[in-house]
Structure formats: structure tokens, C-alpha cells
Amino acid sequence: MKKAFFDSGCHLFFILGTPLILFTLVIIVGCRSESEENSVDAPLDRAITEPGLQKHIQTLASDEFEGRMPFTEGEKKTIQYLENAFNTIGLEPGNGDSYFQAVPLVEIAAVPEETMVVEGAGETVELNYREDFVALTRRVTDRVEVGNSELVFCGFGIVAPEYNWNDYKGIDMTGKTAVVLVNDPGFGTSDSALFKGNTMTYYGRWTYKYEEAARQGAEGVIIIHNTAPAGYAWNVVQSSWTGNALYLRSENGNQSRCAFEGWVSQQSARQLLELANIENYLGQARTPGFRPIPMGLAINLKLNVTYKEATSQNVVAKRTGSERPNEYIIYSAHWDHLGVGKPINGDSIYNGALDNASGTAVLLEVANAFSQLEKAPDRTVVFLAVTAEEQGLLGSAYYAENPIYPVNQTVANINMDGIHFRGSMKDLTIVGYGQSELDDYAEAVAREQDRYVIPDPNAEKGYFFRSDHFSFAKVGIPALYASGEYEQAEQGVEWTQAKMEEWTQRDYHQPSDEYNESEWNLAGMVQDAHLLFKVGYRISNEETFPRWKEGSEFKAIREESLSSP
CATH class of the missing domain: 3.40.630.10 (Zn peptidases)
Known part of the structure; x- marks a missing residue:
């Protein structure tokens, strides 16, 4: 294992266990004089x-x-x-x-109707835009309509072979909407061997959860917000996931992504999970071998979409x-x-x-x-x-x-x-x-x-x-x-x-x-x-x-x- 040491700006490198003569040679190659760095x-x-x-x-x-x-x-x-x-x-x-590198982007303004309707278990629940949920689409299209899309609780929405973990095991998500938790199974536990414990892996990021739901063929994906594991409060979701959004352009107009990607407030999510008779949802999602749970509820959502393709700029200089x-x-x-x-x-x-x-x-x-x-x-x-x-x-x-x-x-x-x-x-x-x-x-x-x-x-x-x-x-x-x-x-x-x-x-x-x-x-x-x-x-x-x-x-x-x- 190579380890770097510095002394007054002189870069000394050695390889543990190597002969002294090699150590001396590496010093000669890597060292810069103190006066030069000063x-x-x-x-x-x-x-x-x-x-x-x-x-x-x-x-x-x-x-x-x-x-x-x-x-x-x-x-x-x-x-x-x-x-x-x-x-x-x-x-x-x-x-x-x-000084510029052109970055081809598409700007999409997706505005949901004021309510998202969830039906099932003999009840109808109306969730209010911004207050209870937010939703966007990456698809380059004029309108998104999601009708009677079955909600499925998919735990943390993770497929991680190295952890022997698959929250989508045994289910075809075509036409369905995944409801997933933010962060990793190890967050908030005392088990440092469960993923990386409290240290988030990429599987815990919202970006990954949207990507994985699309790979599973889901029609939609909704992340349950929770301030502690998310790292930010609901007001950040409201400001960051509403209004115009930018995405890199793709040849297929992002049709490979879910029809919509969104968040739901923790309070509203609990209401839906109770209606679906799913108890201790966090504990279940943390359990190895978790299987996705159909919720017996269906979602109806419409988004009016406008878009424009344009180019932004990275700015780059060098010595x-x-x-x-x-x-x-x-x-x-x-x-x-x-x-x-x-x-x-x-x-x-x-x-x-x-x-x-x-x-x-x-x-x-x-x-x-x-x-x-x-x-x-x-x-x-x-x-x-x-x-x-x-x-x-x-x-x-x-x-x-x-x-x-x-x-x-x-x-x-x-x-x-x-x-x-x-x-x-x-x-x-x-x-x-x-x-x-x-x-x-x-x-x-x-x-x-x-x-x-x-x-x-x-x-x-x-x-x-x-x-x-x-x-x-x-x-x-x-x-x-x-x-x-x-x-x-x-x-x-x-x-x-x-x-x-x-x-x-x-x-x-x-x-x-x-x-x-x-x-x-x-x-x-x-x-x-x-x-x-x-x-x-x-x-x-x-x-x-x-x-x-x-x-x-x-x-x-x-x-x-x-x-x-």
C-alpha cells in the first residue's frame, strides 16, 4: 500500500516493505525543494x-x-x-x-393538476400539489396521463447484488408506480454492516431510485420524504422539484424514463400505507429478503408539459x-x-x-x-x-x-x-x-x-x-x-x-x-x-x-x- 508523506512541501513517497535503496530513489524523483514550494x-x-x-x-x-x-x-x-x-x-x-463547452439540455415545465387522486380500499384520497406531493417528468412530450396505476411499496427501491438485495424481486412493474423510501436500509440502525450503516451509498440517492424504477419498467416512482434520511426538509423538495427543470438531451426524448418521478410528504405517505394495511413499513423494508408489497391502491395523475431544447455552457480555462x-x-x-x-x-x-x-x-x-x-x-x-x-x-x-x-x-x-x-x-x-x-x-x-x-x-x-x-x-x-x-x-x-x-x-x-x-x-x-x-x-x-x-x-x-x- 502506497502512502504519501509531506515535509515542508517536499513530496516523499515510499512503498512499505520495499528495500531502502528503492525508498531513496523515490524520494529523489518525487521531492521538490522547500524553497521552490515556499x-x-x-x-x-x-x-x-x-x-x-x-x-x-x-x-x-x-x-x-x-x-x-x-x-x-x-x-x-x-x-x-x-x-x-x-x-x-x-x-x-x-x-x-x-472558453466554453456547449451542454445540450432540454428544459421541461411539467405542471400537475392541483390534486393527485388515489383510489382503493373503498376510499378516495386527494393529495394536493406542493403541500402533499410534487411530480415531474423527464419525457419530452406535451402531456403525461397516468390512470389507475397500481401502487406498489418497493421498500428502498434498491437492486444491489453485492449486498444480496433486490427490492423488486418477483414483480413485473409494467404499468405500476413504485413507492420507495429515501436513503439506505442501514440508515438509523446500529448495524454498520447493513449496507454502510449511516453512511449513504449511491443506492440511497434519489437519482438512483428514479433510475432503478425506470430500469424495472415502472410507469411512475414516488419517494417518501423524511427529513433526517433525506438531509433536507420538505420546503427544499417544494422549491427544487417544482417549476422548470433541466435534463441532458437524449436521442429517444427520455422515453426510457418513468412517465413521472415525484415525492410525497411523510404524513401523506403514512396515510396511504395505513389505508393499504402495511404496518411497520420501515422495519419490513430493512429486512433482508424483503419482497415488494402491492398496496391495493391506484393512482391517477395528469401533467401538462411544455419543453424547449437549448444549449447551456460549461466555462473552462487552463494553464x-x-x-x-x-x-x-x-x-x-x-x-x-x-x-x-x-x-x-x-x-x-x-x-x-x-x-x-x-x-x-x-x-x-x-x-x-x-x-x-x-x-x-x-x-x-x-x-x-x-x-x-x-x-x-x-x-x-x-x-x-x-x-x-x-x-x-x-x-x-x-x-x-x-x-x-x-x-x-x-x-x-x-x-x-x-x-x-x-x-x-x-x-x-x-x-x-x-x-x-x-x-x-x-x-x-x-x-x-x-x-x-x-x-x-x-x-x-x-x-x-x-x-x-x-x-x-x-x-x-x-x-x-x-x-x-x-x-x-x-x-x-x-x-x-x-x-x-x-x-x-x-x-x-x-x-x-x-x-x-x-x-x-x-x-x-x-x-x-x-x-x-x-x-x-x-x-x-x-x-x-x-x-x-
């Missing part, structure tokens, strides 16, 4: 500053940018701002002679490497947010200051730091601002499926999303800790900043699958997603966690996610930007490729990719 500190301090971050955040999160929704005037202003910023700091276009220009480190952040939506307290602009003007600002400041280096790094460093993250990681997914730079020559991804504003932090929280050797690089720099590293304390919420680094991981590229968010240096853990929870409940995906100069302290954002720069800088000057660790579900994908011509 030479970046001055431009780093000049390039990444609180005023610089503040300027970018204030601009991108201003009402003028209209919430940065793709296909709107907000997108035009945003991508022009990013192009100008990259050009001004002297970075090259990242896609040939262009070409001086020694190995055909090897790449990619920094990423999503530039988009939710645009203009339902007014809340008289405000209809979902500005997305933290989510993700903050990460985009850090991307620009890190890019500025690389541009000011007197000597280009050995490897090429790429800066990728992606579109449509809020619609399902679409911009990064498109890039991963249509890479500008070969996947097997891409060394690592460093992603920035939601960099907090609570001041200097003692911690560095790594989402997906234990997945790859990038953790070791981050820990080394964190120690230099007198910070400690912790795994994501909310691993049950599946944050590893909820930002753009996951698109890179899915194709095998080691990815780092880390920032300080656990312990503010002066206020401590309890205060910090209370503030984080307050923001999540009040501001996440709401118009109130705005920049507030009196509340925002950007010292920790600078701290994180410096750390992420140094991680990328060190990797950009090495010859080795960071690897996925044993037990990572992405290790085999990477090994296959690297073995390909």
Missing part, C-alpha cells in the same frame, strides 16, 4: 484575498444575475463574467480556442503544464442556481450566494493564484465552471461523458461547492473521507495550517453524491471535496453546528441565500482556497497519480481506465 506563498497571498472573494460573490449573487438559472439572462451574464475573469487573469481558453502538459488536474465549481421562482417573504430571486457563488469565487481566486506563478506547473491545470448542477449535476455529467481532456490522463478533480463564511476554521471536513489518496494531500496541507481533518459527520446525507466531484468519480477520476465547516476557531463546535443547521433550515435553496456583508466573514474561505490551491499545486508537480483506496467502489473503474490505450 516561492508560491507570496503570489498566493496576493492572488487569494477576502476582497477578491467578496467582489465575485457580491456580483454573482446580485439580483442583476437573477439567480443564475441556465437558459436565462442570468446565464448570459454569468458565463460572460466568468469568461472575462479567466481572460483578465491571463488563462488560456480551455476548449481549443474557446498549460511546462513538463507534462498532457496530464491534467481539474478544479470544478458549479456556477448555476435556481433563478427566479415562487416568492417567499416578497423575494422571488434565488440568489445562491453560498450555493454556489462562494465555490465559483474560490475557483476564480485559485485560478488567479495559478496564473501568477512565475513558472507554470509541470502538469496542466484546468478550471471548469459547470452548468446545471442544481438540476442533477448535468454540466459535470456531460463533461465526464464528453471530456475535453482524456479521462485516463486526468490526474484528479478538486471540487468547490458551498464554501462557508463563518470565519477561520479549525477543521477540514472531507466528504467521502477514505475514498482516495487525495485525503493524504489534504491532511498534509491542513496540518501546515494547524487544522485537523475529520470525515463528513453527516455522511448519512450522501453529500459525496450531491456535487460535481461525483461525476468525475463515476468515470474513475479521484476527486476531493473538502472545506472547513465543523469548528469555528473562536466560537467552537456547538456554535458552528447551530449556525450550519440554522442556515440549512432557513436559507438552503431559498431566496434568503444572499450575501450579507455584516454576517459573512470570509477568513475561512481564504483558508480553504489556500489549502485547495496547495493540494492542486503539489499534485501538478508530481509524476505519480493519486489512487482510490481499497474498498472504494471507484477503484476498479479507474484501474480499467488507466489500462486502456
Whole structure:
């Protein structure tokens, strides 16, 4: 097992159990002088500053940018701002002679009738749109009508051979609607061997559950909302799964997807499950060998659909490497947010200051730091601002499926999303800790900043699958997603966690996610930007490729990719 160690910026690698002479040789190859790395500190301090971050955040999160929704005037202003910023700091276009990568999308507005009718057991239940349920369709069509579709309780909606788990075993879902639970069977149990216990796997994500229901041939799929295992309250579902939605274009107009995909509130779901005489539904769903349960109820739902096909843009720039220009480190952040939506307290602009003007600002400041280096790094460093993250990681997914730079020559991804504003932090929280050797690089720099590293304390919420680094991981590229968010240096853990929870409940995906100069302290954002720069800088000057660790579900994908011509 290879492990990386750092001492004053000198990259020392050894293989346990190897002869001393080999150890010495590897030191000679991998080491960079202390003075060489320290030479970046001055431009780093000049390039990444609180005023610089503040300027970018204030601009991108201003009402003028209209919430940065793709296909709107907000997108035009945003991508022009990013192009100008990259050009001004002297970075090259990242896609040939262009700063843009076109991302073909379809925008679908699917509006359900005000009630969804459920009939059976001698009763009729009417569920109200937004209050009790939400529903969308990915199909490019004018109208969706679901009539008398049998509801089937399908547990967690998971088919996972490696866990010997099949929630659809023995049932033909044609013409039926799956009702499934959010997260994994292990969540909320004391059994760490049941899936991954409280740590969410990809099987727990709503995206997977929609995909699997379609693979099973279901007509529809409804996820039962529950705040704790979902990681967000019902108001987030209301704002994120209503109105216009974006999807990547497909040749068949997404006809292979379910006719509709939706959520139902926990209270309404309990009403339906009681009507179906299904008791202890959570306990049953957690039991190995669970079989789907027909509910004896049928759903009737209509959606009026309008759509348009258009193209959004990823924005990409680079600094070409001086020694190995055909090897790449990619920094990423999503530039988009939710645009203009339902007014809340008289405000209809979902500005997305933290989510993700903050990460985009850090991307620009890190890019500025690389541009000011007197000597280009050995490897090429790429800066990728992606579109449509809020619609399902679409911009990064498109890039991963249509890479500008070969996947097997891409060394690592460093992603920035939601960099907090609570001041200097003692911690560095790594989402997906234990997945790859990038953790070791981050820990080394964190120690230099007198910070400690912790795994994501909310691993049950599946944050590893909820930002753009996951698109890179899915194709095998080691990815780092880390920032300080656990312990503010002066206020401590309890205060910090209370503030984080307050923001999540009040501001996440709401118009109130705005920049507030009196509340925002950007010292920790600078701290994180410096750390992420140094991680990328060190990797950009090495010859080795960071690897996925044993037990990572992405290790085999990477090994296959690297073995390909």
C-alpha cells in the first residue's frame, strides 16, 4: 500500500516493505525543494484575498444575475463574467480556442393538476400539489396521463447484488408506480454492516431510485420524504422539484424514463400505507429478503408539459503544464442556481450566494493564484465552471461523458461547492473521507495550517453524491471535496453546528441565500482556497497519480481506465 508523506512541501513517497535503496530513489524523483514550494506563498497571498472573494460573490449573487438559472439572462451574464475573469487573469481558453463547452439540455415545465387522486380500499384520497406531493417528468412530450396505476411499496427501491438485495424481486412493474423510501436500509440502525450503516451509498440517492424504477419498467416512482434520511426538509423538495427543470438531451426524448418521478410528504405517505394495511413499513423494508408489497391502491395523475431544447455552457480555462502538459488536474465549481421562482417573504430571486457563488469565487481566486506563478506547473491545470448542477449535476455529467481532456490522463478533480463564511476554521471536513489518496494531500496541507481533518459527520446525507466531484468519480477520476465547516476557531463546535443547521433550515435553496456583508466573514474561505490551491499545486508537480483506496467502489473503474490505450 502506497502512502504519501509531506515535509515542508517536499513530496516523499515510499512503498512499505520495499528495500531502502528503492525508498531513496523515490524520494529523489518525487521531492521538490522547500524553497521552490515556499516561492508560491507570496503570489498566493496576493492572488487569494477576502476582497477578491467578496467582489465575485457580491456580483454573482446580485439580483442583476437573477439567480443564475441556465437558459436565462442570468446565464448570459454569468458565463460572460466568468469568461472575462479567466481572460483578465491571463488563462488560456480551455476548449481549443474557446472558453466554453456547449451542454445540450432540454428544459421541461411539467405542471400537475392541483390534486393527485388515489383510489382503493373503498376510499378516495386527494393529495394536493406542493403541500402533499410534487411530480415531474423527464419525457419530452406535451402531456403525461397516468390512470389507475397500481401502487406498489418497493421498500428502498434498491437492486444491489453485492449486498444480496433486490427490492423488486418477483414483480413485473409494467404499468405500476413504485413507492420507495429515501436513503439506505442501514440508515438509523446500529448495524454498520447493513449496507454502510449511516453512511449513504449511491443506492440511497434519489437519482438512483428514479433510475432503478425506470430500469424495472415502472410507469411512475414516488419517494417518501423524511427529513433526517433525506438531509433536507420538505420546503427544499417544494422549491427544487417544482417549476422548470433541466435534463441532458437524449436521442429517444427520455422515453426510457418513468412517465413521472415525484415525492410525497411523510404524513401523506403514512396515510396511504395505513389505508393499504402495511404496518411497520420501515422495519419490513430493512429486512433482508424483503419482497415488494402491492398496496391495493391506484393512482391517477395528469401533467401538462411544455419543453424547449437549448444549449447551456460549461466555462473552462487552463494553464498549460511546462513538463507534462498532457496530464491534467481539474478544479470544478458549479456556477448555476435556481433563478427566479415562487416568492417567499416578497423575494422571488434565488440568489445562491453560498450555493454556489462562494465555490465559483474560490475557483476564480485559485485560478488567479495559478496564473501568477512565475513558472507554470509541470502538469496542466484546468478550471471548469459547470452548468446545471442544481438540476442533477448535468454540466459535470456531460463533461465526464464528453471530456475535453482524456479521462485516463486526468490526474484528479478538486471540487468547490458551498464554501462557508463563518470565519477561520479549525477543521477540514472531507466528504467521502477514505475514498482516495487525495485525503493524504489534504491532511498534509491542513496540518501546515494547524487544522485537523475529520470525515463528513453527516455522511448519512450522501453529500459525496450531491456535487460535481461525483461525476468525475463515476468515470474513475479521484476527486476531493473538502472545506472547513465543523469548528469555528473562536466560537467552537456547538456554535458552528447551530449556525450550519440554522442556515440549512432557513436559507438552503431559498431566496434568503444572499450575501450579507455584516454576517459573512470570509477568513475561512481564504483558508480553504489556500489549502485547495496547495493540494492542486503539489499534485501538478508530481509524476505519480493519486489512487482510490481499497474498498472504494471507484477503484476498479479507474484501474480499467488507466489500462486502456
